[in-house]
Amino acid sequence: METFHTIIIGGGPAGLFSAISIGRNDTLVLEKNTQPGRKLLIAGSGRCNITHDGDITNFFHRYGDHGSFVKRALKEFTNLNLINFFALRGLNTITDKNGKVFPQTEKAEDVLNSLLRECQKVGVTINTSCSVTSVERNDGFFLLKTSLKTFSCENLVIATGGNSYPTTGSSGDGYTLSKMLGHAIVPIKPALTPIFVKNYRMEELSGVSLADIPLYLFRNGKKIHEHRGDIGFTHKGISGPGIIDFSRYFEAGDVLMVNLIDCNEDKFRKLFIDTAVQDGSRTIQSLLRNYELPKSLMRIVLDEVGVDPAECLSNINAKRRGNLVSLFCCYPFEIERVGGFKIAMTTAGGVSLNEVSSKTMESKLVSRLYFAGEVLDIDGDSGGYNIQAAFSTAHLVGKAIRTLE
Structure with missing residues (x-):
């Protein structure tokens, strides 16, 4: 020996x-x-x-x-x-x-x-x-x-x-x-791995990315962590440095809320309402130009609520406006699984x-x-x-x- x-x-x-x-x-x-x-x-x-x-x-x-x-x-x-x-x-x-x-x-x-x-x-x-x-x-x-x-x-x-x-x-x-x-x-x-999303609807956005945006992790309806960073959409989920660095906390069944426009909900809601009052003929896509939001992503979110990009702000009722504010500021992705050890x-x-x-x-x-x-x-x-x-x-x-x- x-x-x-x-x-x-x-x-x-x-x-x-x-x-x-x-x-x-x-x-x-x-x-x-x-x-x-x-x-x-x-x-x-x-x-x-x-x-x-x-x-x-x-x-x-x-x-x-x-x-x-x-x-x-x-x-x-x-x-x-x-x-x-x-x-x-x-x-x-x-x-x-x-x-x-x-x-x-x-x-x-x-x-x-x-x-x-x-x-x-x-x-x-x-x-x-x-x-x-x-x-x-x-x-x-x-x-x-x-x-x-x-x-x-x-x-x-x-x-x-x-x-x-x-x-x-x-x-x-x-x-x-x-x-x-x-x-x-x-x-x-x-850890340092991408996530796969349940009922993922953004396959067509593969290759699209967002820079330095807020991310919120919810488990059983409660926010447990928050982070910010760059994210990218893939064919099956979301990745990028912001997701990868945050992944140490993820579990299957968690909900990741992504602030797509990096704007507080109350602030965006106020801007939406004030602009509709002052200039009701302005379109929703014109309002969203205030934010660095890819057009393809904007259209997907608007489509979920049944809003046309060219629709005037004055024609969007309170319910649809509330849905848009929620989705753009806290878009939910349910985590089906995280990438494995391989x-x-x-x-x-x-x-x-x-x-x-x-x-x-x-x-x-x-x-x-x-x-x-x-x-x-x-x-x-x-x-x-x-x-x-x-x-x-x-x-x-x-x-x-x-x-x-």
Whole structure:
């Protein structure tokens, strides 16, 4: 049985950077795939959106309800630290108009190769095609049974990723191993994923989008969350950054209300009535030109209420006016289902944060057990926030293990 100072389960960015941050040649990374970093290679459609531009304080609200947990990690290893890490190793970055940061080469393999070279420089051992089947704590050591052999170590890092894109190896193994060591798992579900809408009537709008509009999520008739962002209509539902980032909260049966014109209901109703009084011959389509609303979408909503685009405001009675105000300001989409793990970019849920130190990423239940990356109950918005969290939490793991000596 081989013994190592530290064993890291998972050869993605969190696992590799944990090994680099620990900085010891008696560290072993166990990767079940034939090569490390398979999910990293498809990040950003192969361009690898490693982080986001801007002050690190702007990151804190990008992790749903868990920004306070990841705050310490982000402050200790910021987006600028990550950019500088790669720059010092000859891989500069570029930033697109939306603030997404990519390697200058726009090749994910260059990011992966940079990490692998650094691991090699440190002297880290990486065993591929090696699945961990069980883990236990015994006499101060962790014992790991794998598809190759049994290993032991003083420190164990679980950095297996989540359950999204399972063909890349992120198939939830870390949750099983964490439970073997006594940790609770917050139920997982797909995140950063589109939604499919029940009785969807907007197929013809596929390709149409709306920019930075309010979204309201209702469950059992009560509003439980709100958000705003860009959305796009598809053949079967709605997607876009605003939907994808908000999807961590969605469940089948929820109703998503979309403010199509980004206007308060009372304000729009008042404008409607005042304009009808002052200029009753003005048409509804003329009134709606005040808003950035695609004509095709406008016609679908008007048709639902039985209003012709050329109809005069004075001819629209109170009932139809009320229906129009409701639909344009709170158009309801009943969620039939969210996109599954095969298309979700990340996983919501995971190792309970109540049982992990936000200062060190060490387990509060088992000493010298650490977690990094998506295996934790952390999911960020699209735009590089999840990869940044993987590096930042891995940095804390490395720092904590280094201070043990």
